[in-house]
Amino acid sequence: MKDYHINVFYSAEDECYVADIPDLQYCSAFGDSPEEALAEVRKAMSLWIDSAKEEGKPVPPPRYRPAIYQSV
Numbered sequence: 001m002k003d004y005h006i007n008v009f010y011s012a013e014d015e016c017y018v019a020d021i022p023d024l025q026y027c028s029a030f031g032d033s034p035e036e037a038l039a040e041v042r043k044a045m046s047l048w049i050d051s052a053k054e055e056g057k058p059v060p061p062p063r064y065r066p067a068i069y070q071s072v
Helices: 034-054
Strands: 007-011 016-020 028-031
Touching: 007 034, 016 034, 028 034
Parallel strands: none
Antiparallel strands: 007 016, 016 028
């Protein structure tokens, strides 16, 4: 699998952890812990890529990289 960036964060509104992959539109998953959300989004990523290939749609290359801030 390609090296896609994955965001994991807690959603107070949904009362769970959310993991998403910015490079793959609408590819996200939920979990009761960060680890569970990460495991679920990895499954979703695999299915997303397989579905795109089956439908003859392009699979975007990994591009998103978050900004890294350093305190001075």
